[in-house]
Amino acid sequence: MELIKYEIQKGDTLESIAEREGISVKDLVNFHNDNCGLTNTIIGSSIPIHLRYLFFEAGVSQKIEISNISFQKKARYRCEQNNVIVIDGKPSFSSQTKTQYLLSVKKENSDNIFAITLEDYVNSIQPEEMEPAFNLIKEIELVRNNVVFTQNEKGEIKSIINLSELSDKWLNFINNKSKEIPFYNEMKARAPETIEDFIVNGNKEFSNEKELGAVLGKNLFYHILLKANLKNDDDFRISQQSQLFPNIKLNTDVSKILVSNEENITTYRLVGTLDKNSVNENEIIKLYQEMYQPIIKYSFTEFNFIYRITYTIQNETGFLINATVSIKEQVKNNYEIITKFELRRIEL
Template identity: 95%
Template sequence: MEVIKYEIKKGDTLELIAEREGISIKDLVNFHNDNCGLTNTIIGSSLPIHLKYLFLEAGISQNIEISNISFQKKARYRCEQNNVIVIDGKPSFSSQTKTQYLLSVKKENSDNIFAVTLEDYVNSIQPEEMEPAFNLIKEIELVRNNVVFTQNEKAEINSIINLSELSDKWSNFINNKSKEIPFYNEMKARAPETIEDFIANGNKEFSNEKELGAVLGKNLFYHILLKANLKNNDDFRISQQSQLFPNIKLNTDVSKTIVSNEGNATTYRLAGTLDKNSVNENEIIKLYQEMYQPIIKYSFTEFNFIYRITYTIQNETGFMINATASIKEQVKNNYETITKFELRRIEL
């Protein structure tokens, strides 16, 4: 433990210093009194007028500054996501991504401003030949970092406060960083139209907060965070693009129930049911016959989308303790994309 000697400035109070450090006034006072020594002043409920220095623990500050906004660090999470593609009952592709996020919050009237920092990102891919492409994806995730945002009553990102900073990071990536990535340069030489589309989509995403908010909302950490911070307990609907079939939109009605409420924690479950009436089954069958049946051989069976999320909230603070998600899109027994996601809170 390292003790630092903080010089008291004009206007400082115990309340202001404790808030800046992200600790209680009691802990601040106790630490100073335990470490000030015999020749220094012990303090009580206020700062003595003649006191010049306050003794603080180095590194104890729970504050973080992002985009010139001072946030209080609230929670750190480690996440693991596993994606598998199963064809005719046999896995043909798998990926595992481990991430670590720091969530910070600033109270603004009755609403919250959130800041999410991606602190770590590790992935592994099978088959290994696809690893270069996923390394490019990782670089884009690092551009979508230190995002400062608010959310609306629909559990969507409402505004991205530092959009211009993220846009500058994207421009820097395209103009500079991308030239250091072998896969990017290979694709630029081999399929320039693909890279042109990639850049155009990125320009669109990083210049429009609605577009960027929608992309972030597909990230399961953000997705669950937004749902967990929803103030009401109403059921809701999610709409998204099918992973299996181009230009097919999936509408899923999600019901929210309380699984348990014990002590200082409440566990919720989100269960989604695909609105099959909104899906053009004839179009799906046609696409299946064109895209998958020549490889799988078996005829179309039944299409479904399964959405299950469980998360536990600490009642006192409102922050997540843990969460799991299981999401599957399938043509039953023929072709499936399966996503398993786990989140756990760790010490700051």
């Protein structure tokens, strides 16, 4: 039995911790009281004010046991993502992330169960001064991207089967490994409120299937995988927050186009069109004038969001063979955030 000594965070409740661990509040409290000592006993339905730590058993969950799942098909992928910020035609920031994933699939009735393991993660950043922050992000990605899940009919993550395991790994990271990361310690000393928010948001993400599923769905590897496994060819809509402007939501209508269909290979293209009627242009202009015009000097031109994905699947297995992505959010000629992504299947 592995005992976890969990440091209670702001916003935690017995209910939120029990939900994250996939157990009842009663079992959580009983186990804690059996292992905490007399002065730290929980009496009632709330966490005592003086209590700093909660004890529970790692990996105990009432959800589906992963060990009972026999995955039938596997594939390995390498991905490369390049992000560039261009200001007045000149690159001001760039990052490159190379990843390797192992994908396992099991057919369960009419649904697929996917298991994804992040096997390698390498990034490079310009300017180099930002690299320590991205090293912290890397550690979170390594926790997050070892996940078992199902998807719904909209091409979104439906349920995360190993949520309890991921929650344990997150808690272990916060309570132990984070203290070995210089950037984390520096931020904790210089801006403790930022680290506190970071922990609160992480607790929320790793305790809730919907929250974690939404975060994973923004990862382009998952995004392509989920959309490629949709059972229909209907158009769909994606909604996301603008990367340029705070509190601006972008709605993009996506059409699925058949490019080619050969003997055992089919290629599709996803083309997105921004619903400009759902965007408050006056608010965007105001934000541009406040945030960017003092730096760029040029006046607002035209706002747009461009979304293009092309992917090829093997008809017999349904596995992706390759994919390319081009996404751009821009104030034309003035400020652009560009993402290029490539995926290719490699040998197991």
